[in-house]
Amino acid sequence: MEFADISPKLTVLVYGLVAFAVIVGGLLLLLDVVPTYFARRRERLLIAVAAGDAPAPPPGRLQKPREFGYAIFFLLPVVVLVLIGLVVPVIRTLLLSLKSGDGSEWVGLDNYGWMFSNGDILGVLWNSLLWVVLVPLVATSVGLLYAVMVDKARLESVAKSLIFLPMAISFVGASIIWRFVYAYRGEEQDQIGLLNQIIVWLGGTPQQWLLESPLNTLLLIVVMVWIQAGFAMVILSAAIKAIPGDIVEAARLDGVTAWQMFWRITLPSIRPAMIVVIVAITVATMKIFDIVRTMTNGNYDTNVIALEMYNQAFRYQETGQGSALAVFLFILVIPIVFFQIRNLRRQREG
Amino acid sequence: MAVFPRRRQAIVIATVVGLALSATACGDGDDSDSGSNGSSAECSAFEKYNGNDGKKVKIYASIRDTEADLLEQSWKQFSDCTGIEIDYEGSGEFEAQLQVLVDGGNAPDIAFIPQPGLLGTFAKAGKLKPAPADTKASAEANYPADWLKYGTVDGTFYGAPLGSNVKSFVWYSPKTFQEKGYTIPKTWDELMTLSNKIADGGEKPWCAGIESGDATGWPATDWLEDLMLRTQTPETYDQWVTHQIPFNDPKVADALNKAGEILKNEKFVNGGFGGVKSISTTAFQEGGLPILENKCALHRQASFYANQWPQGTKVAEDGDVFAFYFPAVDPTKGEPVLAAGEFTAAFADRPEVQAVQNYLATPEYANSRAKLGNWVSGSRGADINNFANPIDKLSVQILQDQSKVLRFDGSDLMPSAVGAGTLWKGMVEWINGKDTASVLSGVESSWK
Numbered sequence: 001m002e003f004a005d006i007s008p009k010l011t012v013l014v015y016g017l018v019a020f021a022v023i024v025g026g027l028l029l030l031l032d033v034v035p036t037y038f039a040r041r042r043e044r045l046l047i048a049v050a051a052g053d054a055p056a057p058p059p060g061r062l063q064k065p066r067e068f069g070y071a072i073f074f075l076l077p078v079v080v081l082v083l084i085g086l087v088v089p090v091i092r093t094l095l096l097s098l099k100s101g102d103g104s105e106w107v108g109l110d111n112y113g114w115m116f117s118n119g120d121i122l123g124v125l126w127n128s129l130l131w132v133v134l135v136p137l138v139a140t141s142v143g144l145l146y147a148v149m150v151d152k153a154r155l156e157s158v159a160k161s162l163i164f165l166p167m168a169i170s171f172v173g174a175s176i177i178w179r180f181v182y183a184y185r186g187e188e189q190d191q192i193g194l195l196n197q198i199i200v201w202l203g204g205t206p207q208q209w210l211l212e213s214p215l216n217t218l219l220l221i222v223v224m225v226w227i228q229a230g231f232a233m234v235i236l237s238a239a240i241k242a243i244p245g246d247i248v249e250a251a252r253l254d255g256v257t258a259w260q261m262f263w264r265i266t267l268p269s270i271r272p273a274m275i276v277v278i279v280a281i282t283v284a285t286m287k288i289f290d291i292v293r294t295m296t297n298g299n300y301d302t303n304v305i306a307l308e309m310y311n312q313a314f315r316y317q318e319t320g321q322g323s324a325l326a327v328f329l330f331i332l333v334i335p336i337v338f339f340q341i342r343n344l345r346r347q348r349e350g
Numbered sequence: 351m352a353v354f355p356r357r358r359q360a361i362v363i364a365t366v367v368g369l370a371l372s373a374t375a376c377g378d379g380d381d382s383d384s385g386s387n388g389s390s391a392e393c394s395a396f397e398k399y400n401g402n403d404g405k406k407v408k409i410y411a412s413i414r415d416t417e418a419d420l421l422e423q424s425w426k427q428f429s430d431c432t433g434i435e436i437d438y439e440g441s442g443e444f445e446a447q448l449q450v451l452v453d454g455g456n457a458p459d460i461a462f463i464p465q466p467g468l469l470g471t472f473a474k475a476g477k478l479k480p481a482p483a484d485t486k487a488s489a490e491a492n493y494p495a496d497w498l499k500y501g502t503v504d505g506t507f508y509g510a511p512l513g514s515n516v517k518s519f520v521w522y523s524p525k526t527f528q529e530k531g532y533t534i535p536k537t538w539d540e541l542m543t544l545s546n547k548i549a550d551g552g553e554k555p556w557c558a559g560i561e562s563g564d565a566t567g568w569p570a571t572d573w574l575e576d577l578m579l580r581t582q583t584p585e586t587y588d589q590w591v592t593h594q595i596p597f598n599d600p601k602v603a604d605a606l607n608k609a610g611e612i613l614k615n616e617k618f619v620n621g622g623f624g625g626v627k628s629i630s631t632t633a634f635q636e637g638g639l640p641i642l643e644n645k646c647a648l649h650r651q652a653s654f655y656a657n658q659w660p661q662g663t664k665v666a667e668d669g670d671v672f673a674f675y676f677p678a679v680d681p682t683k684g685e686p687v688l689a690a691g692e693f694t695a696a697f698a699d700r701p702e703v704q705a706v707q708n709y710l711a712t713p714e715y716a717n718s719r720a721k722l723g724n725w726v727s728g729s730r731g732a733d734i735n736n737f738a739n740p741i742d743k744l745s746v747q748i749l750q751d752q753s754k755v756l757r758f759d760g761s762d763l764m765p766s767a768v769g770a771g772t773l774w775k776g777m778v779e780w781i782n783g784k785d786t787a788s789v790l791s792g793v794e795s796s797w798k
Binding site for chain 2 (some may be wrong): 018020021025029101102122154184185186187189210211235293296298300311314315316317320
């Protein structure tokens, strides 16, 4: 690629940076200039009142509309963007799910009926269930165990960085790495996949790991756990360190074993953090697309809802069926979000 | 709230203004080379496209990498002489993305669509503009009527053929054949005898790979179509691709089972890679490479596979690799040829877009592209001597041969939901062990 090819893109990049600086800088300037202007005006008015030149303004009248004005000024762009980018598409998807494949006629709940009666799609739903149950559980457990073990150990920060590193790469990057790990070559040839090479060293025959269902789904889940365990560990580690020292000391004085310490002291104390982690990982798992698509493209019974929804809507041009899957996914996520909001409210009050 | 000191404010404003000015300065750089330099003698051939100086035409296709570079080179002279700037973009997700672009109101001006089924979808939705009269005339003069049917929807002609490829080839190593005394089989029975002979010698005669990312499974559909053409009549093939017979018709099952005699035969596949199931995880680009290492002898793949051999491989009748025509079951009943290609469809009818369309349909363009190599055209006006590559020459010969029965790739003719969707997945499941009947029924139920 020559510079001539990328210079238009560099130009657009500079335009973007300029726009960002202008808009955000402008907002900040406004935030700074406007209140000070009004504050100074009020000061002058009060000085004038004190000097007897002008009548006293009724108290408090100036404050409320101003604050409401500020609130509207900052909320309005966000509300507009959320409306356009979130609310309208949700409504449109809902409507599309009630129409036929090319969006021309209303078919009511036919698409939902198809979803629950079609064997392939039921398989997709089961796979997604497997993901949603296993990934948060395993990732949180791994993160928690790791956090407990390296807590106050030597080389703690190095150990933590190691498990956190996978979060730095994209899901697709991780998928490609693990695809090579699971790669297969015939028995007589040299293996290029780590897993098969280990099996060969131990005297076994290489397998095509990604072809055997349901083992392949479990192997894909390993990739997601590998990525998310670092996230779980970081949050839980911070929560563990935040446990008040006196509780721990009191427990030690009472003579607890490590096991009891873990179950009776540590876990209950970090419950809010655990909930946050589990909810975050669950929502991320429900949306899983990249890992499945990069490693198996949904073949060999590894398909999940998000990938099937994409295939139906964009590759098979069955927007009705794809939208029905999307709505189903949306409905599944709602209880989790409600739970999270209720949890946050309770924390704020408590 | 902290108040910014005046000096910091000034610095911020100065930086922003500086960035804005430099952006304007950089931005002006890329508009300086439009405008035609078209008054020299070599541009006289492009005179009839004049009058569109400085206009832009956006082309979108699935051709990428070196082949895309060759494409851009092939119309460079046209672009320089007429002043029409052709903005080409190639994408690996062409089929899915084109639908998104068109739906979003952002359709390209021209798209090279390899699936007549997809072209039909857009035409029926009213998104395509009918081909201009010149394009239609060029196409009618240079291609057999059968070929033009694929670009015609409800009587209106939309897309002229651009490049083509021949799919009924079996790649082999002439050196190995000579060493071991194998002869090129001329019938299906001879092919099976040869395969058995090699298998009895302890080696796997065939290698194959159908993995292709999003499109995994497509090479197996070529096998199915080639066998359909060889076990049934061309009329049955036409009925099959237009859904006049169900997808799980016994005739189709016969064809698929015959393909299975090779593809699902553990004795025959997958040379150099493993067993039958390794076919679905082997990339199609690597599928034939074991031929070079003598780990397999035969690889059924289209003419464009010539681009996949490593640098320095001699692709010629006396070279490292070459291809022979995939034999018919009964040559006396005719030799069917499975072929494919792209069609130039337009979403706009501005004069400059029509000029580009007209140019791309002419034999002059075909020859200009042919000279750059690695391309096949079915155009009668293409001079066979312009095709340097022996496999391209062989392909053009077959395409221009009026006696062969030419049929277009079936999965490209079916609606994209089937041909580029459920059929691909069905083939992957078939290779992975599912039985013929279930696979075909699955595809049939998805074809509404």
